[in-house]
Amino acid sequence: MASSVFFTHSHCYSSKPSSLVFRQVGVGPTSLRFSSSHVASVAAMTMDSSAKVIDGKSVAKQIRDEITAEVSRMRESIGVIPGLAVILVGDRKDSATYVRNKKKACESVGINSLEANLPEDSTEEEVLNYIAGYNDDPSVHGILVQLPLPSHMNEQNILNAVRIEKDVDGFHPLNIGRLAMRGREPLFVPCTPKGCIELLHRYNVSIKGKRAVVIGRSNIVGMPAALLLQREDATVSIVHSRTSNPEEIIRQADIIIAAVGQANMVRGSWIKPGAVIIDVGINPVEDPNSPRGYKLVGDVCYEEAIRIASAVTPVPGGVGPMTIAMLLQNTLISAKRVHHFE
Numbered sequence: 001m002a003s004s005v006f007f008t009h010s011h012c013y014s015s016k017p018s019s020l021v022f023r024q025v026g027v028g029p030t031s032l033r034f035s036s037s038h039v040a041s042v043a044a045m046t047m048d049s050s051a052k053v054i055d056g057k058s059v060a061k062q063i064r065d066e067i068t069a070e071v072s073r074m075r076e077s078i079g080v081i082p083g084l085a086v087i088l089v090g091d092r093k094d095s096a097t098y099v100r101n102k103k104k105a106c107e108s109v110g111i112n113s114l115e116a117n118l119p120e121d122s123t124e125e126e127v128l129n130y131i132a133g134y135n136d137d138p139s140v141h142g143i144l145v146q147l148p149l150p151s152h153m154n155e156q157n158i159l160n161a162v163r164i165e166k167d168v169d170g171f172h173p174l175n176i177g178r179l180a181m182r183g184r185e186p187l188f189v190p191c192t193p194k195g196c197i198e199l200l201h202r203y204n205v206s207i208k209g210k211r212a213v214v215i216g217r218s219n220i221v222g223m224p225a226a227l228l229l230q231r232e233d234a235t236v237s238i239v240h241s242r243t244s245n246p247e248e249i250i251r252q253a254d255i256i257i258a259a260v261g262q263a264n265m266v267r268g269s270w271i272k273p274g275a276v277i278i279d280v281g282i283n284p285v286e287d288p289n290s291p292r293g294y295k296l297v298g299d300v301c302y303e304e305a306i307r308i309a310s311a312v313t314p315v316p317g318g319v320g321p322m323t324i325a326m327l328l329q330n331t332l333i334s335a336k337r338v339h340h341f342e
């Protein structure tokens with residue numbers, strides 16, 4: 001991750017602009033618009049220093065325990081062990097780390113994991129061949145192609161090749177299409193957005209009738225997160241790099257899902273007192289005190305948010321671990337479905 005992403009400033013109260021994406025579209029440096037003293041006064045006004053930390057790490061652990069029990073019940077009663085195949089193309093450091101974590105997570109719950117590591121200069125056809133092999137392998141119940149793929153590959157061709165019954169990432173257009181339609185059910189819901197909603201559920205945050213704002217419109221997080229919130233009867237807005245008044249819209253949100261990939265972009269002053277914040281961002285920022293030389297921060301300025309919001313997910317330890325737990329859950333769902341195991 002650190003190798004591929006530039007570093008931004010690490011502290012919320014930096015005098016530098018906190019937004020690069022939004023700065024392009026004419027929103028000025030946040031420090032000019034909202035001083036840190038303004039932020040402090042908002043916090044004092046609401047007198048809420050008791051915002052809850054939404055502990056994704058421990059919820060993910062709880063879910064992994066539930067999955068472990070189900071995997072062993074399935075193995076004992078029908079002799080089937082769920083299997084997940086992960087295809088990694090190239091040697092991006094962050095991708096390799098994620099894939100390693102997914103493999104460890106599989107082992108921890110008793111799911112079989114298969115891994116294909118293909119060189120950066122592989123052809124699209126070679127990747128498609130691996131997918132075809134896993135599509136036909138009955139011991140594989142889920143197939144995940146780690147993104148991003150090398151730039152010479154057509155992501156759409158590759159994601160379309162994954163059998164929809166094994167599309168545990170939920171990225172197949174038919175799964176996304178069903179997610180978008182009322183009265184239809186996708187076979188799989190994308191892991192990161194599913195993890196966000198699961199956190200809201202497990203923390204008893206009601207979604208129905210609430211104003212939700214999703215920041216970012218990516219295929220893998222923002223868009224499906226907005227669809228899921230809408231399915232839960234929230235009134236949903238999507239804020240993106242071309243939104244003319246992002247802060248104004250974000251300030252109306254009872255629930256914020258931030259998924260832009262900009263360190264500390266969302267400031268305390270953008271947050272409605274009492275809002276619930278799910279921070280999907282995982283951004284490396286320089287940190288000389290860390291042995292790695294960097295640390296991870298979210299898209300939301302945590303120190304500011306925690307004083308104003310009623311609940312916030314930390315980074316790390318928030319959405320990240322949930323993403324992996326949902327991947328395991330989707331793999332289990334897939335295996336149960338093909339084997340008609342309730």
Ligand SMILES: Nc1nc(=O)c2c([nH]1)NC[C@@H]1CN(c3ccc(C(=O)N[C@@H](CCC(=O)O)C(=O)O)cc3)C=[N+]21
Nearest residue numbers: 098144145146147148169191316317318320321323324
């Ligand atoms: N086909 C595909 N499916 C994915 O689900 C997918 C992907 N491609 N490409 C990249 C993103 C990113 N992603 C993460 C998963 C777990 C953590 C995670 O567990 N993070 C930990 C700590 C991470 C650390 O310390 O390095 C945390 O936030 O606490 C992060 C990021 C899945 N992704």
